[in-house]
Amino acid sequence: MTSRLLEAKSGKKVILLGNEAIVRGSLESGIGFSSTYPGTPVSEIGDTFSEIAKEAGIYFEYSTNEKVALEAAAGASLSEVKSLVSFKNFGLNVASDSVFPLAYTGVKAGMVIVVGDDPNCWSSGQSEQDSRCYARLAHLPMLEPSDAQECKTFTKLAFEISERFKTPVFLRLTTRVAHERGLVTLDKIVKGKTSGTFIKDIKYKNFPPHIMKTHEEIHDKLEEIEKFSEGKDVNKIIYPNKESKLGIVTSGSAFCYVMEAFDDLGIKLPVLKIGLTYPLPENLFKKFIKNLNEILVVEELDPILEDSVYKLAKEFNPKVKIFGKNGYIPKAGECTEEIVISALCRLTGKKYKLNFKTHRKKFRKIKIARRLPVLCPGCPHRATFYAARAVAGKDAVFGGDIGCYIMGIYPPLETQDFIFSMGASQGISHGIKKVSKQKIVSFIGDSTFFHAGIPGLINMVYNKSNPLVIVLDNRITAMTGHQPNPGMGVTGMGEQTKEIVIEDIVKACGVENVKVIDPYNLKEMMEAIKEFLNKDKVSVIVSKRQCRLLTVRKMRKEGMKIPKFEIDQTKCTRCGECVYNFGCPAIMKMKDGSFFIDKNLCWGCAVCVQICPAKAIGASR
Amino acid sequence: MIKEFNTVITGIGGQGSITLAMIIAEAASKNGYDVKTSELHGLSQRGGTIPCHVRFGKKIYSSVILEGEANLIIGLEPLEALRTCYYGSKLNKTVFLIDNTQIIPISVPVCNEKYPSMKEIVKNLKTFGKKVFVLDASKKSLELTFSIVSSNVYLLGYASGKRLIPLKRKFLLEGMNEVLPGNLFETNKKAFEAGEKDAHSKN
Numbered sequence: 001m002t003s004r005l006l007e008a009k010s011g012k013k014v015i016l017l018g019n020e021a022i023v024r025g026s027l028e029s030g031i032g033f034s035s036t037y038p039g040t041p042v043s044e045i046g047d048t049f050s051e052i053a054k055e056a057g058i059y060f061e062y063s064t065n066e067k068v069a070l071e072a073a074a075g076a077s078l079s080e081v082k083s084l085v086s087f088k089n090f091g092l093n094v095a096s097d098s099v100f101p102l103a104y105t106g107v108k109a110g111m112v113i114v115v116g117d118d119p120n121c122w123s124s125g126q127s128e129q130d131s132r133c134y135a136r137l138a139h140l141p142m143l144e145p146s147d148a149q150e151c152k153t154f155t156k157l158a159f160e161i162s163e164r165f166k167t168p169v170f171l172r173l174t175t176r177v178a179h180e181r182g183l184v185t186l187d188k189i190v191k192g193k194t195s196g197t198f199i200k201d202i203k204y205k206n207f208p209p210h211i212m213k214t215h216e217e218i219h220d221k222l223e224e225i226e227k228f229s230e231g232k233d234v235n236k237i238i239y240p241n242k243e244s245k246l247g248i249v250t251s252g253s254a255f256c257y258v259m260e261a262f263d264d265l266g267i268k269l270p271v272l273k274i275g276l277t278y279p280l281p282e283n284l285f286k287k288f289i290k291n292l293n294e295i296l297v298v299e300e301l302d303p304i305l306e307d308s309v310y311k312l313a314k315e316f317n318p319k320v321k322i323f324g325k326n327g328y329i330p331k332a333g334e335c336t337e338e339i340v341i342s343a344l345c346r347l348t349g350k351k352y353k354l355n356f357k358t359h360r361k362k363f364r365k366i367k368i369a370r371r372l373p374v375l376c377p378g379c380p381h382r383a384t385f386y387a388a389r390a391v392a393g394k395d396a397v398f399g400g401d402i403g404c405y406i407m408g409i410y411p412p413l414e415t416q417d418f419i420f421s422m423g424a425s426q427g428i429s430h431g432i433k434k435v436s437k438q439k440i441v442s443f444i445g446d447s448t449f450f451h452a453g454i455p456g457l458i459n460m461v462y463n464k465s466n467p468l469v470i471v472l473d474n475r476i477t478a479m480t481g482h483q484p485n486p487g488m489g490v491t492g493m494g495e496q497t498k499e500i501v502i503e504d505i506v507k508a509c510g511v512e513n514v515k516v517i518d519p520y521n522l523k524e525m526m527e528a529i530k531e532f533l534n535k536d537k538v539s540v541i542v543s544k545r546q547c548r549l550l551t552v553r554k555m556r557k558e559g560m561k562i563p564k565f566e567i568d569q570t571k572c573t574r575c576g577e578c579v580y581n582f583g584c585p586a587i588m589k590m591k592d593g594s595f596f597i598d599k600n601l602c603w604g605c606a607v608c609v610q611i612c613p614a615k616a617i618g619a620s621r
Numbered sequence: 622m623i624k625e626f627n628t629v630i631t632g633i634g635g636q637g638s639i640t641l642a643m644i645i646a647e648a649a650s651k652n653g654y655d656v657k658t659s660e661l662h663g664l665s666q667r668g669g670t671i672p673c674h675v676r677f678g679k680k681i682y683s684s685v686i687l688e689g690e691a692n693l694i695i696g697l698e699p700l701e702a703l704r705t706c707y708y709g710s711k712l713n714k715t716v717f718l719i720d721n722t723q724i725i726p727i728s729v730p731v732c733n734e735k736y737p738s739m740k741e742i743v744k745n746l747k748t749f750g751k752k753v754f755v756l757d758a759s760k761k762s763l764e765l766t767f768s769i770v771s772s773n774v775y776l777l778g779y780a781s782g783k784r785l786i787p788l789k790r791k792f793l794l795e796g797m798n799e800v801l802p803g804n805l806f807e808t809n810k811k812a813f814e815a816g817e818k819d820a821h822s823k824n
Contacts, residue, residue, distance in 0.1 A: 176684065366706075585727055
């Protein structure tokens with residue numbers, strides 16, 4: 001899809017992913033610099049930049065974490081180069097420490113901060129955060145597109161607002177918008193600056209007393225932005241109708257559900273569609289709610305628009321009844337068209353042809369085996385988890401972290417007893433170990449270690465605790481789609497760079513017990529875990545083996561044969577160790593009670609050979 | 622021009638549900654329709670379920686299909702078709718097109734959950750639609766292309782042959798060429814044509 005994004009023809013309509021449309025919008029705005037730390041649902045923004053950066057003549061990097069990514073983009077902007085940084089909701093939490101002062105300093109060239117929320121936690125299990133709250137908290141404007149076309153339009157508007165008002169601008173996506181493909185009309189690509197100069201200015205020194213003056217100025221700036229938005233159609237009233245006594249206020253993908261619901265119910269009501277979530281257009285709200293008796297606010301997660309409607313209604317139309325989070329639209333989970341139809345039916349007395357409740361009830365009666373996400377066949381993490389469980393026992397505490405290895409949460413591995421945030425395995429394990437005598441094995445991935453694991457490890461050494469830390473070094477950031485990290489020696493521009501060696505960092509942090517082990521060597525791994533679990537100081541095993549998916553892809557590309565394994569049915573005692581405790585998805589239990597390796601799925605790690613008590617598994621001929 | 626047409630494509634990571642959604646979307650756009658697709662990435666990639674929605678018509682706002690409003694549900698795996706069957710309904714005369722090659726989830730051996738028989742699956746699907754086609758898509762694709770990955774375009778060819786999708790053949794092939802260019806197109810075209818042929822020969 002690369003060529004499409006650099007397509008020069010203005011006016012052409014192409015199908016783009018919401019995330020790709022943001023990259024195109026940036027190119028049409030003259031971007032020169034982009035950075036990210038990958039995270040679903042916005043990983044494809046960085047990946048697309050990585051693909052096209054060289055050809056487009058701009059700079060792109062995968063930074064070590066979101067805070068660094070934000071700071072890098074800010075540095076470029078302060079030096080006259082337009083920049084865009086993207087990360088997921090939790091990434092904004094990491095970056096927030098620098099977001100707040102950046103609102104005070106302001107920017108020089110346009111700077112856009114893309115944040116991806118995930119209502120329904122499709123791929124972000126740690127919370128269902130509504131990042132719109134950050135706009136008010138940080139005093140930064142925020143735009144909220146509804147579809148792929150708006151992803152592009154609003155990216156350009158975000159750059160325009162940023163340049164004009166010298167402030168960074170948030171662009172907030174949700175999974176449904178980021179991962180929607182839709183028709184997008186292309187405009188001309190603008191060649192922007194890729195180099196500039198940092199010109200010293202007192203504004204950039206966040207320090208009292210002038211910081212107090214800046215704080216006042218920010219609020220003035222937000223008022224100006226609100227006025228500016230009045231002249232744009234970023235916020236708009238659709239189907240204006242003075243006769244209608246019921247109106248809808250909505251934003252983001254919820255707007256699309258409202259429009260579809262109208263179509264399915266055969267009604268048209270006035271809609272106030274909000275694209276600029278912060279600062280909200282008070283005059284437009286005033287105009288909209290003036291003649292209404294009832295307002296339905298349709299928004300996902302927190303009642304942000306709704307709270308403003310309450311506030312403004314008190315002033316401009318105190319009698320209006322407001323419906324939304326009071327039993328019409330849920331506060332948790334995704335908003336859906338079904339929810340909107342149900343709410344509209346209750347308020348208008350209309351009836352929809354299908355009863356969703358009985359429809360769902362009928363569906364729930366069907367028993368459907370769960371398809372739990374699993375570690376791939378041959379995944380080195382499975383081998384490490386198996387070894388840790390076998391040695392430490394199931395009563396040991398297994399510290400979890402963020403990455404593919406989160407899949408260790410499921411049976412039969414069950415080696416993620418707590419999951420918080422990037423790097424949190426280290427801090428939590430330390431706290432537990434300081435007050436408990438339990439054995440602790442704390443897992444952290446390579447990219448997560450670089451991202452936020454190092455301070456936690458230093459803390460263990462400095463404050464004297466002794467968990468066993470296992471760094472699952474699979475030589476890639478696998479979960480989000482195989483992006484490079486500092487341990488790999490490759491940059492986001494595809495250039496060679498210095499490879500940062502994890503065991504060297506671990507030693508430099510003051511850890512004395514350090515071993516690097518290939519997890520495919522089960523015996524060696526188990527011996528090391530056994531030895532290190534009894535140490536009185538923190539110990540670290542770097543479990544080093546490339547992500548099997550990558551290895552297999554490489555082998556196929558080079559025409560190499562992937563080894564396959566099989567079970568000798570005459571030796572197999574049907575104990576089930578390979579399925580019940582190891583859980584390799586390539587090993588099946590057959591209807592007659594025997595076990596069988598599916599050769600289409602086997603990726604030849606040979607770890608099952610080592611765990612089989614009957615020595616019944618061997619290489620296929 | 623039809624008002625709207627809704628397709629659910631479901632399968633597990635690596636089976637090509639997103640690719641098929643992209644092909645249909647490109648074809649719909651070339652056919653002159655507004656089009657939107659919705660897909661879920663991330664956690665679902667690791668052996669989990671990947672449901673995609675494709676909606677095309679005169680004007681499409683939402684990329685997500687309303688429950689009961691799917692016209693066509695393509696299941697690259699039978700259990701996954703069952704998991705999304707509530708997007709279909711008798712009311713909307715939903716048609717199910719499924720590959721009969723089962724991929725057993727780990728919850729079956731490890732958590733003692735049950736993989737239903739094909740008979741049970743088809744029986745349940747029928748309560749959410751008008752017709753269920755069960756096909757040997759993976760097997761056919763393996764014979765033809767030495768890979769099961771083309772089962773998705775085999776099913777597309779079948780849908781086209783049976784006129785289950787209101788898009789011109791020409792545009793479906795152009796869509797395929799756009800998403801799977803070069804050598805990939807030639808291989809996949811074979812699978813598509815095989816699906817078409819089987820659609821004409823079977824009733």
